[in-house]
Amino acid sequence: MREPRWLPWARWIVLGSLGLFTLVPLYVMATTSIKPLGDVQGDFHWIPTTISLQPFADIWRTVPLAHYFVNSLVVASIAAVASVTIAVFAAYAISRYRFPGRRVFSVTVLSTQMFPGILFLLPLFMIFVNLGNTIGVELYGSRTGLIITYLTFSLPFSIWMLVGYFDSIPTALDEAAQVDGSGPVGALLRVVIPAAMPGIVAVAIYAFMTAWAEVLFASVMTDESTRTLAVGLQGYSTQNDVYWNQLMAASLVVSVPVVAGFLLLQRYLVQGLTAGAVK
Amino acid sequence: MVASTTPRPGARRGTGAPDDGPQRSGGRGPGRVAALIPVRLRRLGLPYLLILPAIVLELLIHLVPMLVGIWMSFLKLTQFFIRNWSAAPGAGLANYEIAVDFDSAVGGSLLRSFTVTVAFTVLAVGLCWLLGTAAAVLMQGSFRGRGVLRTLFLTPYALPAYAGVITWSFMFQRDSGMVNHILVEQSGLLDERPFWLIGGNSFVALLVTYVWRIWPFAFLVLMAGVQNISDELYEASAIDGAGWWRQLRSITLPMLRPVNQVVVLVLFLWTFNDFNTPYVLFGGSAPEEADLISIHIYQSSFVTWNFGSGSAMSVLLLLFLLLVTAVYLVTTSRRTSRA
Numbered sequence: 001m002r003e004p005r006w007l008p009w010a011r012w013i014v015l016g017s018l019g020l021f022t023l024v025p026l027y028v029m030a031t032t033s034i035k036p037l038g039d040v041q042g043d044f045h046w047i048p049t050t051i052s053l054q055p056f057a058d059i060w061r062t063v064p065l066a067h068y069f070v071n072s073l074v075v076a077s078i079a080a081v082a083s084v085t086i087a088v089f090a091a092y093a094i095s096r097y098r099f100p101g102r103r104v105f106s107v108t109v110l111s112t113q114m115f116p117g118i119l120f121l122l123p124l125f126m127i128f129v130n131l132g133n134t135i136g137v138e139l140y141g142s143r144t145g146l147i148i149t150y151l152t153f154s155l156p157f158s159i160w161m162l163v164g165y166f167d168s169i170p171t172a173l174d175e176a177a178q179v180d181g182s183g184p185v186g187a188l189l190r191v192v193i194p195a196a197m198p199g200i201v202a203v204a205i206y207a208f209m210t211a212w213a214e215v216l217f218a219s220v221m222t223d224e225s226t227r228t229l230a231v232g233l234q235g236y237s238t239q240n241d242v243y244w245n246q247l248m249a250a251s252l253v254v255s256v257p258v259v260a261g262f263l264l265l266q267r268y269l270v271q272g273l274t275a276g277a278v279k
Numbered sequence: 280m281v282a283s284t285t286p287r288p289g290a291r292r293g294t295g296a297p298d299d300g301p302q303r304s305g306g307r308g309p310g311r312v313a314a315l316i317p318v319r320l321r322r323l324g325l326p327y328l329l330i331l332p333a334i335v336l337e338l339l340i341h342l343v344p345m346l347v348g349i350w351m352s353f354l355k356l357t358q359f360f361i362r363n364w365s366a367a368p369g370a371g372l373a374n375y376e377i378a379v380d381f382d383s384a385v386g387g388s389l390l391r392s393f394t395v396t397v398a399f400t401v402l403a404v405g406l407c408w409l410l411g412t413a414a415a416v417l418m419q420g421s422f423r424g425r426g427v428l429r430t431l432f433l434t435p436y437a438l439p440a441y442a443g444v445i446t447w448s449f450m451f452q453r454d455s456g457m458v459n460h461i462l463v464e465q466s467g468l469l470d471e472r473p474f475w476l477i478g479g480n481s482f483v484a485l486l487v488t489y490v491w492r493i494w495p496f497a498f499l500v501l502m503a504g505v506q507n508i509s510d511e512l513y514e515a516s517a518i519d520g521a522g523w524w525r526q527l528r529s530i531t532l533p534m535l536r537p538v539n540q541v542v543v544l545v546l547f548l549w550t551f552n553d554f555n556t557p558y559v560l561f562g563g564s565a566p567e568e569a570d571l572i573s574i575h576i577y578q579s580s581f582v583t584w585n586f587g588s589g590s591a592m593s594v595l596l597l598l599f600l601l602l603v604t605a606v607y608l609v610t611t612s613r614r615t616s617r618a
Binding site: 004007008010011014015018019022023024025026028029032040042043044087089090092093094101105108109112113114115117118119120121122123124125126127129130133148149151153155184209212215216219229230233234237244247248251252254258259262263266 | 323325326327329330332333334336337339340341342343344345347348351356361363364410413414417418420422428429430431432433434435436437438439440441442443445446447449450452454455456457459460464491495499522523548551552554555558559562572573576577580581586589590593594596597600604
């Protein structure tokens with residue numbers, strides 16, 4: 001493309017401002033996490049006067065962060081793996097078969113994505129509480145309740161992304177596998193899944209991130225023993241004080257795993273989004 | 280809050296196979312006629328078996344709760360009946376009547392929250408789309424630092440909502456925050472330190488935080504859309520003498536229309552339903568000026584423990600979203616097909 005002479009300037013001004021806007025909070029988060037408490041309570045300083053790694057040691061003692069971390073890890077991992085497994089089968093059916101109800105299924109599943117979370121919150125809360133009271137299945141306050149909820153919430157997006165990936169794999173591949181004696185499920189396991197592996201991993205990461213970051217249900221459906229990071233981080237603010245340096249240090253620590261995963265897989269996510277969105 | 284989209288009606292992938300027909304897409308090899316019938320029968324059942332787990336979960340966690348929620352909205356479901364809802368007496372339309380009676384305290388605050396949410400959504404979606412498009416268009420082609428910039432832009436979106444928002448909450452603190460440090464001490468624009476997290480400024484704080492967090496999503500999808508535009512179009516138009524602006528107006532923006540349709544719809548639904556940003560930014564309860572509808576319903580349900588009324592509000596919200604989505608899809612699809 002031929003570029004006018006002013007374009008590089010415009011590019012750097014616009015992209016530079018956006019970069020600054022993006023960067024400043026990240027910078028504040030990082031620098032605040034290495035300041036002693038006294039330095040974050042008074043005036044703001046761009047450059048830390050005293051550097052202290054103490055906040056990174058304190059975060060584990062002020063609140064049971066390790067415990068919340070494990071809760072989030074368990075809930076998000078199981079939800080992600082289960083969601084992707086179920087989505088793989090559903091997406092394979094939608095991508096490879098034309099069956100009555102296929103369209104109704106796709107549209108219904110996708111449209112649940114537009115519904116506000118708050119619409120499900122009150123009834124699910126009621127259902128979970130009353131299931132515990134009537135038949136003794138304690139889903140309220142349990143990890144299981146949270147896992148089932150999260151895995152269902154990421155399911156529509158996972159299915160939609162995977163249909164896009166599967167469509168890009170030539171059907172000739174599965175047919176060749178079937179000629180070799182595999183059934184349709186064998187073809188899925190032996191040919192389609194390996195070929196779509198990058199996409200499957202990307203979708204799993206996405207489902208993991210969603211569960212890791214969820215706030216609304218976590219704030220209502222967990223108790224002290226099952227609390228996740230999303231709610232647990234509130235523990236750094238007490239009635240009198242907010243430990244901002246520890247809060248920033250903890251935010252940094254809980255962000256690192258998901259940000260790293262996301263940035264590694266952004267290319268696959270872009271591919272998947274295009275496959276779905278452009279069609 | 281997962282990314283989501285609705286497929287465009289009439290725009291399914293073109294495998295050539297008729298939709299909803301019982302046969303498979305793609306050809307089947309000749310021979311093995313005898314085995315054909317049982318295989319066909321088995322194949323008819325197989326897709327249903329494959330989608331069964333997904334259907335069961337969708338039913339249990341989405342459809343059943345939705346129906347239960349609608350049913351709850353017709354009950355007098357106050358705190359006395361939460362643990363034993365079968366005893367809750369019917370309320371008829373009372374929950375709805377209170378919610379839309381704008382002279383009552385409940386209805387009045389719902390209307391105010393709705394107005395705030397509409398204003399917030401229009402501004403936030405507009406800004407996210409504008410920033411996303413500008414960045415996607417300017418990132419076209421290759422230049423030094425492009426990869427680094429792209430990664431940087433996507434980071435706020437990858438951060439868990441609470442981590443990013445809580446940083447903004449620190450920056451907006453009146454006495455120890457960065458924003459007032461710039462406005463009052465460094466630039467001297469203001470003489471007095473304003474409050475950002477209470478009062479009228481809280482709307483601005485919420486908007487800035489939200490746009491910071493969500494515009495990368497618009498950027499991510501639009502960038503993918505821009506990359507999908509074939510280079511030949513640009514080359515051909517350059518031969519015809521089209522300049523950069525002309526190419527932007529006549530090629531890039533029109534080619535992005537299908538992507539835009541999805542992005543704007545998804546942004547609208549997310550923004551209108553956003554709960555995380557105000558909940559974390561204001562620490563549980565939002566000030567009046569930034570009282571988005573989801574947190575309003577949440578607050579009024581869990582403070583008063585009146586779930587019947589909360590459900591009625593949720594159902595009204597759902598009806599509104601359905602209406603807007605339907606109107607949006609009908610109008611944009613018509614425009615796209617005419618173009």
